[in-house]
Amino acid sequence: MSAVVINGLAVTYKRPGRGLRQETFKAVDDVSFTIEPGRTLGLAGESGSGKSSVARALMRVVEPSGGSVLIGGQEVTKLRGGDLRKFRRHMQMVFQDPYDSLNPRLTAGDNIAEALTAAGVSRPDHTSRTRELLDRVGLPAAFARRYPHQISGGQRQRVSIARALAVGPQVLVCDEAVSALDVSVRAQILNLLKDLQDADGLAYLFISHDMSTLRFMADDIAIMRGGRIVEHGPSADVFARPEHPYTRELIAAIPEPGAGRRRRRTAEEVR
């Protein structure tokens, strides 16, 4: 069974205004994809393309205005109250800036313990489970007592991954999860995410604007623009034979070290 099946997803935001002046804005329009367990779908696009709105609709942070979302075979767009809370155990999210997404007034351990409470783990087991989770993300147990401001950015992102794993999810949504990290730390986190996926068979929705990171992470790629998917296929195909001009533009825009100097436009071209 597929971990995620999305069909005709739409997200509409209301623009400010009342009555007849009320306008709506379609951020996501007829988006469909599936993710199998243990696989990664890479979602690329620029700011405003709707990729984060897709993630938020999956998580039910915003209400989809149309379409269906099946997580582990269960329709989640109609869930409410207790059922919605239960569903969130199957699906977790890792955000771009771990400094904003961790509670600064709680230690790393307490941040994780909050998620354990939500997962229904009994209190006496919290300490041992927290230690286990920190170990899985490669942090020493002593980190449980530190506050978010006392640890580095990479370590904070490890803590937020540990917190996401605390509820035992089947699907992990990573929204620009490594974009804010230093280059040397980014590789560690990408490797960690791959290892966790291999061990648990997690399905990833990996959102990034960086095509070279997506090439490394994703099995399949979907390119979004203006709320729609403009290209969708196996990663190897999309990179070898990008079909949509926008995909080609995204790939071409990445300056790779060693690719030499950018082509400087001649004076005639400038005018």
Place this chain on the structure above:
Amino acid sequence: MTALLEVDDLTVGFERDGTRSAAVRGVSFEVAAGERVGIVGESGSGKSVTAQAVMRLLPLSAEVGGAVRFAGDDVLGYDAKRLAGWRGSDIAMVFQDPMSSLNPLLRIGTQLTEGLRRHRGLSKPAAREEAARLLRTVGIADAERRLRDYPHSFSGGMRQRVCIAIAAACTPKLIIADEPTTALDVTVQAQVLDLMDELTDRHGTATVLISHDLGVVSSFCDRILIMYAGRVVEAGPADDIIARPAHPYTRALLDSIPRLHGELPRRLPAIPGSPPFGTVPADRCSFADRCPRVQDVCRTNDPALEPTATGRPAACFFPLDSVPVEVR
């Protein structure tokens, strides 16, 4: 000919809660007229502090040592009046976040004409005309009308174009750009780099481009400095550094970037640990704990920036030899 900018053994220290931390520990480099120099480093490497020390933007609490000379003049000795005349006309800076470097309460036109009137002594109407021309050169259509707009009505990429227009307004001899494209989308990043290319080409402006992204820097700069923990650990022509890095840190940085071409590794060769933050011990190599080539001497002595077999200087006791890195 003397260099346009000379930075000589620059040190910057901050004192907080009674402890002193060294953000920049003896950085020296030169920028010739019209040259493009890149400074690459991760957070905490001291690259931005170096730039702010050159621009004299650091708070009074910072202890700055060493020398900064611009066209032979001692910048660290400038008084307030001299500084105000120098910034904007001879040297200008572009920051990472164009929203916080533009004044949200003033129209774009006011911010663009401020420098023109002050440094070039233009009259109000002449400055306005020049400002519109500048907006057009950075690719903003309908310039006369847009001069009356506030920063919030521009997109991120547009705002950065406006910042570049302001920096270029008085055709300075040097522009320092600190992560100018980091907050922008990749396709917009390419446009902004194009624009900086054009403007600096046209006026022969020297540029110091500061970034964590080796790709961005190597695509724009003639020469690169690699900084780590407040020091320059390797320096040289951009293409040489990328093709055959001498310092293990440079090599590791290059390896840890996922590539668009070639075979896909199952795991990325990551650098263990994280960059040091706060106090860095002075009597050892600051990269020793993360370095694959570390030996005992690296933990008891701090290597100086010295020439290596590659012909370029690197601060390492065991630099990589001149065997070219295979192209992945």
